[in-house]
Amino acid sequence: MAATMKDLSRETGLGLATISKYFNGGTVRKKNQALIESAVKKLHYIPNEVARSLKTRQTRVIGVVIPELSNAFITSIISSMEDILRKHDYAVIVCDCRSDPKQEKEAVEFLLHRRVDGLINMATDPSGAHLRAALSAGVPVLLVDRLIDRLRGKVSAVVIDNISASHQAVRKLTELGHSRIGLVLGSPNLYTTSQRLTGYLNALTESGITPSDEYIRYGDYTMEGGYQAVLSLLCLKERPTALFVTNFEMTLGAMLALQHKGIRVPDDLSVIGFDKIELFGEIFSDLTLIRQPQQSIGKETALLMLDMLGNHDGISHRIVTLSTELTEGKSVRALK
């Protein structure tokens, strides 16, 4: 059905090797170039990347394993990443593992079977067990957003500076006189969770405030989780005067909870949220929040991966840390 190089060879009278060289930028005589070009047109030749992959031992495919596709933070990273990768002629296979370690592992194996050239992973399993096969197969691995300690030195990573981000937000609150500051974190064993907790603790102790577990909640990074976390914080005998919520969905949930409880922001409670994402940003436009540079995360991820793919000999594993930004809104006020 589809034309092959062999057909081109027959049509032009040239050898296979010459045709191949033509497509790979080798030097071919003008007249032969023309000959090949017209044969390509005539036969509707389309190069077969599969055969090429088999021979060159590279598929020009990058596997991406993420916890959830329907998550604006993630898709906006993927989107800018895919953009760059495709411009460099790399295809991206995205696998959504639904935050399930088992599925995550299967996804990695699935991609390994397909001989992806590299693996980008926003890890669900904090142990990194799912990546062992990839590592031992020599496939470059790049972690995004979440580091895995025991893989340090064996993989690259692109993350944000979670500690400072959190530190900055909390310091802002302490500077305004808040000392009972509620913290809503993600799932307990996630990298970002513990980092953001550290930043919070640092900022508090720095201001001479003794942190108390009472004010810390784990909201699973979901809207529902954020909602419940805030409700529970509001039940404390000594209510927090301020809140720091550490991801976007939970911020949404938190705002909803406050709204339902009739608590005014910032009059009754100061709030700092997380991740201003296109559409949503408009809705709570006056929220003070920590903003992650999703675009840059995607871009840096793509570039770092391309870099790893380039240095085929002796891959150097780098960790790129991007910084966040505190955008001021009107959801925070000074305690009189």
Add this chain to the structure above:
Amino acid sequence: MAATMKDLSRETGLGLATISKYFNGGTVRKKNQALIESAVKKLHYIPNEVARSLKTRQTRVIGVVIPELSNAFITSIISSMEDILRKHDYAVIVCDCRSDPKQEKEAVEFLLHRRVDGLINMATDPSGAHLRAALSAGVPVLLVDRLIDRLRGKVSAVVIDNISASHQAVRKLTELGHSRIGLVLGSPNLYTTSQRLTGYLNALTESGITPSDEYIRYGDYTMEGGYQAVLSLLCLKERPTALFVTNFEMTLGAMLALQHKGIRVPDDLSVIGFDKIELFGEIFSDLTLIRQPQQSIGKETALLMLDMLGNHDGISHRIVTLSTELTEGKSVRALK
């Protein structure tokens, strides 16, 4: 580096053909099965899908070309689609063409080079020109959400019944006594736009109301577009008493505009929106809206594609139409 079937053959003393048969579910003697299994373990054999693809002439990869990845409606479709496809051992390569017909065409070619087994497309170019190459290469094409008239019979499709959806929404409004009903549509030359317009017009004439262009706006399916469209509708000397907004982003924009203008819903104006999407739904929880079954769209798309891939001889092109649902909120009231 990586072990091949040849290595397994040497290790077990069995022939290549036998090993292959083992992996493809052929009958192999018990003792030999055990032999192979242990060799697989010992050598860490991973089947090379690339070589297999070359030989079998199928990649088990589906290409998906969409206008925008960071769009919740789209990702939720993709998510459920990818889920099913991967369970059937098909990988999905997603290309975001940023609603640019040129990029869309390039994406299709990109995927064709990679010899995808099938193509799923939420079309940006309403002419369908970008799909010609795929069609003539005999690659099954499946349109989602947007039909392309001149491709009828040559492709399959999964869409919703836009005309009834729109009809239903508008009839609801006319039944409550509204006659000046503003309509906010997407981009003029899109399939869904014209279908939803038709439903609107039908419903109006059915109630003896003469439609007027004055009440129709094109909002480009963006939040900003919806925002502007509503502002402009509010400037009419004879303001509409009700509004039907035909996608999610524009509904968001519309609500924002109303909020900014201090217009109360439904007291001052009745509103029917579109697409309740997880998170956002909570925010405007009392909106009456048309809900598309994104899950089902994804699922039907995947199944239909698998079906097309199955009937390798004589693909029958089907069009699956799913229906929408009107969920009642509190954003609509009867005109006294």
Add this chain to the structure above:
DNA sequence: AAACACAACCGAAACGTTTCCGAATCAGAC
């Protein structure tokens, strides 16, 4: 024990490229 049927096995040729390296061709100078 011979004959048979049937299951399980294997050698070798594909699939469509790339690449090595020896062979052919070329341009220019004498």
Add this chain to the structure above:
DNA sequence: GTCTGATTCGGAAACGTTTCGGTTGTGTTT
């Protein structure tokens, strides 16, 4: 018109599978 050195060309062997068709092995029947 020949020779030289530099270019361009092409034959053939890979890459790791699947599959065709033929061979060997196993177990039953008489």
